[in-house]
Amino acid sequence: MSRPGGLRLWVALGALVMLHFALRPALGDNRYAPDFVLVALVLYAMNSRPGVAAVAGFVVGVVHDATAPTAFGAAALAHTLAAYLASWTHTVFVADNVLVTAAFVAGAAWLRDVVQALAANQLAGSALLWQLSTWSVLAAAATAVAALVLLLAVRGWVLPRSLR
């Protein structure tokens, strides 16, 4: 596993964070717009050791929690799990294929939503089912498409050496 910190990786991650706030509001309904920060987090996790990825996920999650303070900690928990599992499993499940990597991002996005929804405990019954089976799936698919576009454009910048 290569060490994270390559300048090009950081440029790509920074660009994704900027896109999240600058482009995402213009991409239609918020409920299924792609989550560029999650793409950045998963790509960072794939380039890092699981412990570092977990810390990164926790930091991103806490910042995310600041926008929804009634369930403070739920996003931190969700992002920590998603980042840790992304780092830990990518060597096993992710082949040298951008489509598989994009699907991996979609899985992380959906897992993040599941954990966050359950931890926040603000949705229940059909609302929870509808959120996780429809909106979260659509958002995960949109996030995967964003990851796919990024990988097709700058694959060599963001994937660990073993997958380039």
Added chain:
Amino acid sequence: MARAGTERFRTRADTAAFVACLALSLGALALPESLSSPLASGIRETVLAPFLALQREVVRFAEHRERLDRLRAERDSLALATSRLRETEAENERLRALLGLGARIGVGFVAGEVLHQTGVSDGQTLVLGLGRREGVRQLAPVVTPEGLVGTVLTVDERTSVALAWTHPEFRASAMVDESRIYGIVAARRGARAGEVMELRGIPYRSEVPEGTVVVTSGLGGVFPRGIPIGTVQGVLSESEGWERTYLLRPAVHPAAITHVMVLLTHEPGADLRPRFADTLGDSAVASPRRPGPGVP
């Protein structure tokens, strides 16, 4: 041998970091609001501030572009089709409602953007591009031209967080328009987010027909009287001889809105029903209790 030892140490360190992050997350979940709220506010005002400012500018830019397009379309329509003056007037009214926003409310409000975030909590809490600088204060009512959105939960210098009516902790004192039937409105837990709400605690003797508009009652001191909340869709449940709970179709879907108005001041006893006359009139089309628009 040394490499294997180093790798084993790293693996343990990874696990320790993961467990520590999980523990911190669970600790954050257990924090009382008196601690988590200032912490969240601090993050919004420091780390997130430039990003939220960027998002606000992008939303404003998009709004200006949309407004320009609409105004151009409106100008072209007026120039080309004077025979369709009535339709144009109706369109103009709609645009005024969308763009002018505050014209109906008058003084004591500030309009701003909703900065939607990712995740499942968006729509239950909303980040607003308005803060202390604009005069926003905690518990200020948040509305759109169509009706009630929620109330301000926390206020930062340039942003604030609103608790939308879809949040399970939200409650509003409500009354049936044009009557003295009072109840409490809350989101229907378990229903799809933003789709329906409940009107609870209506005395059994008071029947509320389907299509009746429900507005804020003005009791409790948070919301002024007369902000449309929703329209009665039917009886949800009843405790025999005691009370009924009604299902309401909300006036506003928080997850779908892009702009809101935060009411800064309202006189005690103020009644905003005349300000929301269009919405109340539209809703009243289905109501047997009120005449529709244009009906004397």
